[in-house]
Amino acid sequence: MKQAALKVNRTREPHLGERAFPRLMLAPTLIVMLVLTAYPLLFTFFYSFTDYHYLKHAHKAADFIQLENYIELFGNGYFRQAVMNTVKFTLLAVVFEMVIGLFIAVFINSLKRGQKVMRTLLLLPYLLPAVTVALSWRMMLSSNYGIVNQLFETLGLPVFNWFMDTKTAFGTVLLIDIWQNVPFVFLLLYASLQSVSESQYEAARIDGAGVIQQFWYVTIPNIKNGLALCALLRTIDTFRLFEKVNILTGGGPAGTTSTITQYLYNYGIRNMEFGFGSAGAIVMTLMVLILSSVYIKRAIQ
Amino acid sequence: MKKLFALILTLAMVLSLAACGGKEEKPAETPSETPAETPAAEPTKLTLILRGGTYGDVIKAALPAFEAEHNVKCEVLDLSFDDLHTKIALNAPNPKGEYDLCMVDGSWMAEFTENGVLANLSDMGYEIDDDIIPATATIGQVDGSTYLAPYFGNVTVLLYNKQLLADAGYAIEDVDTMEDLMDIAQKTNAAGKMGYLVRGGSGDNIVSDFIPHLLAYGGWVVDENNMPTVTTDEFKAAFQNYIELYKLGDTMDKDDIVAAIDGGNAALGLGWPGWYVPTADGAADYTVMPGKLNDADSAKKTSMQGVWTIGICENSQNKELTLELLKYLMDPEVQKESVELGGVPCRYSSLLDEEVLAKYPHLEQVCGALETGVYRPVIAEWAEFTNILGTEMDAVIQGVKDMDTGLADAQAALEDLLS
Numbered sequence: 001m002k003q004a005a006l007k008v009n010r011t012r013e014p015h016l017g018e019r020a021f022p023r024l025m026l027a028p029t030l031i032v033m034l035v036l037t038a039y040p041l042l043f044t045f046f047y048s049f050t051d052y053h054y055l056k057h058a059h060k061a062a063d064f065i066q067l068e069n070y071i072e073l074f075g076n077g078y079f080r081q082a083v084m085n086t087v088k089f090t091l092l093a094v095v096f097e098m099v100i101g102l103f104i105a106v107f108i109n110s111l112k113r114g115q116k117v118m119r120t121l122l123l124l125p126y127l128l129p130a131v132t133v134a135l136s137w138r139m140m141l142s143s144n145y146g147i148v149n150q151l152f153e154t155l156g157l158p159v160f161n162w163f164m165d166t167k168t169a170f171g172t173v174l175l176i177d178i179w180q181n182v183p184f185v186f187l188l189l190y191a192s193l194q195s196v197s198e199s200q201y202e203a204a205r206i207d208g209a210g211v212i213q214q215f216w217y218v219t220i221p222n223i224k225n226g227l228a229l230c231a232l233l234r235t236i237d238t239f240r241l242f243e244k245v246n247i248l249t250g251g252g253p254a255g256t257t258s259t260i261t262q263y264l265y266n267y268g269i270r271n272m273e274f275g276f277g278s279a280g281a282i283v284m285t286l287m288v289l290i291l292s293s294v295y296i297k298r299a300i301q
Numbered sequence: 302m303k304k305l306f307a308l309i310l311t312l313a314m315v316l317s318l319a320a321c322g323g324k325e326e327k328p329a330e331t332p333s334e335t336p337a338e339t340p341a342a343e344p345t346k347l348t349l350i351l352r353g354g355t356y357g358d359v360i361k362a363a364l365p366a367f368e369a370e371h372n373v374k375c376e377v378l379d380l381s382f383d384d385l386h387t388k389i390a391l392n393a394p395n396p397k398g399e400y401d402l403c404m405v406d407g408s409w410m411a412e413f414t415e416n417g418v419l420a421n422l423s424d425m426g427y428e429i430d431d432d433i434i435p436a437t438a439t440i441g442q443v444d445g446s447t448y449l450a451p452y453f454g455n456v457t458v459l460l461y462n463k464q465l466l467a468d469a470g471y472a473i474e475d476v477d478t479m480e481d482l483m484d485i486a487q488k489t490n491a492a493g494k495m496g497y498l499v500r501g502g503s504g505d506n507i508v509s510d511f512i513p514h515l516l517a518y519g520g521w522v523v524d525e526n527n528m529p530t531v532t533t534d535e536f537k538a539a540f541q542n543y544i545e546l547y548k549l550g551d552t553m554d555k556d557d558i559v560a561a562i563d564g565g566n567a568a569l570g571l572g573w574p575g576w577y578v579p580t581a582d583g584a585a586d587y588t589v590m591p592g593k594l595n596d597a598d599s600a601k602k603t604s605m606q607g608v609w610t611i612g613i614c615e616n617s618q619n620k621e622l623t624l625e626l627l628k629y630l631m632d633p634e635v636q637k638e639s640v641e642l643g644g645v646p647c648r649y650s651s652l653l654d655e656e657v658l659a660k661y662p663h664l665e666q667v668c669g670a671l672e673t674g675v676y677r678p679v680i681a682e683w684a685e686f687t688n689i690l691g692t693e694m695d696a697v698i699q700g701v702k703d704m705d706t707g708l709a710d711a712q713a714a715l716e717d718l719l720s
Contacts (some may be wrong), residue, residue: 055416058394078692143553144560164501164552166699250503253552254699255692266504270383271685272390 041285044278052275062275069279079280081255082263083287089174089259090238090291096178097234098227101185106219108186109193119190126183134247137176138163163249166256173248173257177241185230192226193219232295239288260284344374347619347626350388351404353379355575356453356609359644360404360630367629373622382406382505386684389614393418398616401623405449405610407440412681419448420613425624432633434671437608437647440679449610450631451647455573456670457513457605458587460558465489465568473586477600478593479517479542482569486549489568496549498558498570499698504691505684506555509605509677510571511694513590515539516603516675522690523678529715531690532708540708544698552698559585573607574645579663586663589670606674608647640664647671682718689714 048069052062073079108118125133140147141162149159162172196219204214220227242261245251251258251266260280268277289296349364351357357379364375378400380388389403393416405413413419423446429438433451441449459476466473469488471481486496500510508522515521520535530536550567559576561567563585572587579586592600611630613623629635636646640657645667651657652668677683693711696702702710 055390055393055412055418058416142557142560143551144557144564144566161551161553164554166701250506252501252503252692252695254696254701266688267685270387271682271688273685 044281047275048278048282050275052273052278054272054274056272065275069276070283072276073279073283078255078258079260079263079267082251082258082260085170085255085257086239086241086259089170089177089241090235092174093177093181093238094231094234096174097181097185098231100178101182101230102189102227104182104186105189105193106215108190119187122186123183125180126187128180130180130243131247133176133180134244138248141172164253166253169249169253169257173244176244176248177238181234181237185234188230188233189223189226192223196222228295228298232292235291236288239284239291260287342372344368344372345619345622346374346376347401347623348376348378348399349402349404350378350380350385350400352385352406352609353381355578355643356404356455359453359639359642360611362642363630363635363639367626371622371625373626375626389413389418392614393616395616397618398614400614401617401619402626403612403614404452405612407449407606407608407610408677408683410440410443410449410610411679411683414443414448415681417615420615420617420620422447422450422613422624422627425613425620427624427628432648432650434647434649434652434668436674437606437671440606440608440676441610441612449612450627451608452611452630453575453609454645454647454652454667454671455575455607455609456667456674457509457571457590457603457607458574458667458670459590460562460570460572460577460585460587462562462565462568462585464565464584465494468492469568473588476588477591478595478598479514479591480595482591483542483546483549485568486546490549494565495551495561495567496569497546498550498561498567499543499547499552500555500558500571501552501695502554503687504689504695505687507691507694507698508687509607511540511543512605512675512677513571513603514543516601516605517590517592517594518542519601522686523680523719527678527680528719529686529690529712531715532712537704537708540694540697540704544704547698574667575609575643578643579661588663588666602673602675604670604674606671606676608671680719685718686715689718 047062049064049066050062051065051068104122108115108122111118128136139145141149143149143159143161143164146162148162152159160168162168200218200222201214204218209217240261241259242265245257245259245262246265249257251262261284264277264280264284268274268280349360351360357377361377364377367373368375378388385404386406386409389400389405389409390413392399393413403419405419427447427450429442429447429450434454437451437454438447441447441451459482461473461476463473466476466485469485471485475481476485482497488496490496500506512522515536518535518539520530520533520539522529522531522536524530550570553561553570555572555576558567558570558572562570562572563577563583565584571590574587577585577587590603592603611627613620613627617623633648633650636644636648637651637654637657639646640651640661645664646652649668652664652671658665678686680686690711693702693707693714697704697707
């Protein structure tokens with residue numbers, strides 16, 4: 001009798017209140033997403049087909065110019081250079097940050113004592129605002145009064161005009177970005193490592209696995225989700241690199257450090273050419289989506 | 302019960318979200334014309350949006366006296382060049398503006414007046430007086446109406462290190478041709494120091510740094526119809542000379558240029574009075590950029606005006622009171638006092654005052670440069686213009702492109718922009 005009643009309960013259709021309840025709970029999130037994400041995205045998409053200038057079109061409608069902004073964008077050699085720089089920068093930065101961050105995380109995780117102190121100290125660069133980081137490094141790498149060049153001179157090494165030389169500017173900005181963001185990777189991977197059971201390592205050791213084999217067959221499979229998430233977040237963030245480039249090099253010398261955001265700021269936002277800037281923003285969003293597609297596809301599945 | 306609680310919670314979240322965007326009701330502004338009659342009243346708030354550094358600092362130092370006299374509280378925003386432009390522009394279309402007094406670079410004038418960003422000061426009863434150097438006032442005027450008052454006399458000057466100049470066998474009075482500059486740079490470079498520093502960074506920096514050289518060669522960036530002229534013989538000759546000077550030194554940002562010249566690592570470079578305040582016992586000083594190519598050449602105007610002006614936002618909610626503030630800041634006595642803090646007024650009475658000159662003799666040079674200074678072209682697209690030209694010039698300087706290709710590319714892109 002009791003079983004029959006349960007069966008009836010399991011098979012009956014949920015009533016209206018039960019169906020509406022989950023949707024109601026989702027409503028605030030949906031509203032927030034619509035207002036803060038969907039609307040700006042649609043707005044940007046729409047304006048990317050217009051000649052919208054913030055000042056000129058303050059009181060009159062912008063003209064619909066179809067694909068002109070996109071044609072101009074892809075026809076511009078400096079935009080193509082900015083795209084190449086951004087992709088190159090993102091790949092190099094993410095790879096180095098992941099490798100160094102993972103190495104530090106594994107090392108700190110293996111420490112018997114002093115983990116908390118090391119963890120706190122390592123996090124410091126990430127806690128600083130990008131603007132502060134850029135200004136501090138600019139002072140340290142100044143070709144006149146910078147401590148780095150002074151140290152090089154003392155050691156008899158050649159000195160450089162770090163941010164104004166085409167040979168060094170890109171690498172210097174890359175190095176600063178890696179320095180600041182390695183702690184983020186470290187923190188995420190360190191958290192993942194904490195969840196790996198010690199018994200798995202014990203079992204591996206009993207089976208005769210060495211340090212490298214333990215790392216490859218135990219550590220990596222256990223933290224692969226953390227690695228993927230970390231790579232995705234770093235890719236998205238690095239792709240939007242702006243403050244450091246804007247403060248340190250302004251995209252120069254000769255466009256060697258120009259990124260997509262820097263280009264859009266210079267040629268779109270700074271000139272109030274929001275239509276053109278919107279086209280660039282759409283292109284950039286699509287590129288980030290493509291780069292992140294592997295992870296997103298996996299998450300959906 | 303649980304569902305009811307969840308429903309209430311959901312509604313509360315939605316309402317709180319809606320409330321986040323709610324507009325705060327502000328009390329009506331105190332009539333600005335009669336603040337003196339109601340001294341006990343809440344002070345009126347004025348918001349000043351200024352260029353950071355010495356330019357804004359001298360204004361901030363002058364504010365307390367005005368605040369006390371007019372029962373006003375001034376809030377000041379110190380911003381970088383680009384941020385200042387962006388914030389003024391973004392505020393412009395709002396019916397009720399956030400800012401009252403704004404500091405404006407002369408090169409933004411065309412864009413701002415074309416789009417109604419600034420209030421017409423002439424209509425409000427303000428006129429430029431005879432004490433103001435006429436050449437500094439013209440940039441703020443359109444069709445006989447004044448929109449901006451010249452506040453800080455920024456004009457390009459030649460920064461030099463006194464010792465390195467002497468080591469090269471020159472007294473500053475003798476440096477009057479571009480050949481002299483090259484000679485000093487070569488001798489300094491041969492002695493193991495940097496001869497001449499060019500400014501790197503944004504396109505605007507590069508173009509502004511180059512224009513005085515171009516003027517010395519008799520060239521200009523646009524013709525009488527405001528179409529680009531960056532492939533002319535004069536432009537190429539000036540640019541070639543500029544690149545040769547660069548090869549005898551380096552490219553740096555503003556702070557490094559000042560530090561290198563003041564520190565005795567470099568002999569020459571172009572700068573602005575707001576960057577450096579020379580003193581009698583200081584290592585560096587500045588003078589007017591040479592106007593002749595050689596001794597046989599006739600002198601040309603080579604100083605480029607970069608006067609920082611002040612104006613009133615068209616959508617200011619306190620226009621009358623802001624006008625009082627503008628008049629106060631432009632007062633000869635207030636301006637003279639600003640010299641002590643590094644200010645460079647655009648007034649004869651301040652720059653040529655005997656007491657001032659005894660302490661700051663370089664201001665006589667600045668006064669001369671301000672009288673003869675040339676403005677950047679008054680075109681609304683100037684920011685884009687400098688972006689394009691500066692980027693191409695940078696590519697040539699860095700050896701990424703040859704000069705003919707770089708300048709031809711710039712010319713084509715600029716023609717496209719201005720047509």
